Amino acid sequence: MSHRFRWVWPVSIRRQLVVGVALVHLVLMTVFVLTLVHRQKTFLLDRAERRVLFQAELLATTSVHPLLSSDLAGLGEILAVLVRDAGDVPDAMVTDPRGRVVAHRQLGEAGDRLDDATIRATVAGAPRARLVARGQHTIHAAAPVMARGRHVGWAWITGNVSAERAQLDDVTRTGLVYTGVAVLIGTAFAMGLARAILHPLSLLLGGTEQVSQRRWEQPIPVTSTNEVGTVTHERAQFEAVLSGIGEGICVTDTVGRVLMWNRAAEQITRVPAPVMVGAVIPGPLCLVDGDGAVKDFARTVMKRAIDSGEAVSTAATKLMRLDGSVLSIGMTSAPIRDHAGAVQACVSVFRDVTRERDIDRMKTEFVSAVSHELRTPLTSIRAYAETLQDLVGDEATVQEFLKVIEEEAVRLTRLINDVLNLSRIESGRVRFKEESIALAPLVARAIQTAEPKAAMSNVRLATDVVPDLPPFRGDADGIQQVLTNLVDNGVKYNRPGGRVEVRAWLNGGVRVEVRDTGIGMSPDAVRRLGERFFRVDSSETRRAGGTGLGISLVKEILQAHGAVLEVESAEGRGSAFRFVLPVGGGA
């Protein structure tokens, strides 16, 4: 319904139903009554006309003799009988063929006499019985008086139709009364129907319109058993599911006003829905994330989800309850779009991850402690092996074996470092900075670190970093480790005379590629790359002595920078690792 008609046509279903049914009744009944009256009128008037015509013909027949014998008294008597007392013939007369009155009888003053013009017009026509005029209450008929084929005069009858008129009026009145009654009954029925439909519906509306204000513990009453009841039942089930979900659910509009706050949300935060609904996040909640207390909506995950138009998750938010207990909250916020695709609200699902975080922290601490404890004996092994090499002189085998002990100690150290780093990154304990960093010095340092090993394996190192590359946004130490690991891998899994090249250029961000001419990987190996402790299994790789954690670390660090590691590899020809870092302004 267009807006132009809104003011005429009611919006509410109740009014639509009542006005609609009343209008339909009114129109149908009016048409019906009009048709009925019209038919009745035709029937009654037909009958009256036939009667008057018959009376005129009767008068014509009975007037032949008196007219021929000029028996005016007889004629008068005939007219008197006709007009006498029935009242349905108030006027009768007999004229000669030219319309001159021979005898005339009239009941009192009543009856409208025929005007002369009609009489003249009638007698000018053919001698045939017919109706000559119709008045409001009278019908006039004329019949020729014929004596053996000779036209000797006219018989005129004025018939009264008042009775028929009265009857018609009666029918019309009755019809109107029925119309009124039908409209009344119809409207009453419509109102009853509207109520029957709309009462449960209004209960339901009360539920949905103020979905958040109504206590979810109180389910919608399902009273009706009809279709509305079914809808209500489904709605109630839907709400029961929403409120029964074990995860906290919070729906906010785009400015952070809470529209819905389910039971689990109440239980987790200990803040009841009536307090939260209508409040702007964080409202009464005491939230602390990695950057400190969350004081306004702009700092929340929800805002980020609304702005980015994508689901955003966080695991690092703490919530302090009124009683002082502190929880870790894991939350995912996703935008809700309208049919046009515009973000109009945000739904967030959150839960208490305190226990998981505790376990995670314990795991990290355990890994950290174990690593620490492992280093001490390793220090001894390495130090003694190294010192022994100085002491044993030129005994080649002993030198060789001691070298192996020392190298394995170094490798074990690297493994411990990688495990420790990975564990810290995974647990979110490493906070990557967001700084504006120039890439070239990091590349130079990675090359510098790999230089001794590269020289030893006869692998050439090259860089091709576009000059004037804008700084990227991220963590210098993290990206340094990524580059160092990738270059180190390139050297490790290479062949004598091969090369490793680091290239960087600007293309949708700072695009970095580390390419080697090494042994390459099979498609299956590329797929499995990044699995913990996965290494391309061959004698060559075993000789290379990696930990199998390097790429995992690279992946984790890049992920924290919002980047993805792309791998392209051909077995026997080499591999290329690529990623794109966001270009960042500011400091």
Place this chain on the structure above:
Amino acid sequence: MKRILIADDESHIRRILEFNLKRAGYEVLATEDGRAALALALSARPDLVILDVSMPELTGLDVCRRLKADATLEATPVFLLTARGQESDAEAGRVAGADQFFTKPFSPKQLVEQVRQAVGEP
């Protein structure tokens, strides 16, 4: 002769460091806890101090801080050894005024080399 003070609660590590430094020609004093290290440093006036970070009584960081706060010892180079090798430790070492920072396991040869650079030939 240049005198080096070593403090580490791990006897094996103390032993191998002592061995390498003595072999290089330095005089070595070794102790296993922080408090003794501090006392020895004040009494024996070493030319360089090597401290393990995690020691009973006083940590290497505490000892380093106190040495650097002492007017007569503040110029004495201090090397720290740590088993954690995390940035926060290195940062704490810098704040405490340490001159060098070694993450375990380290190469004794390199350590001796650094000692030689810091205090010169024995």
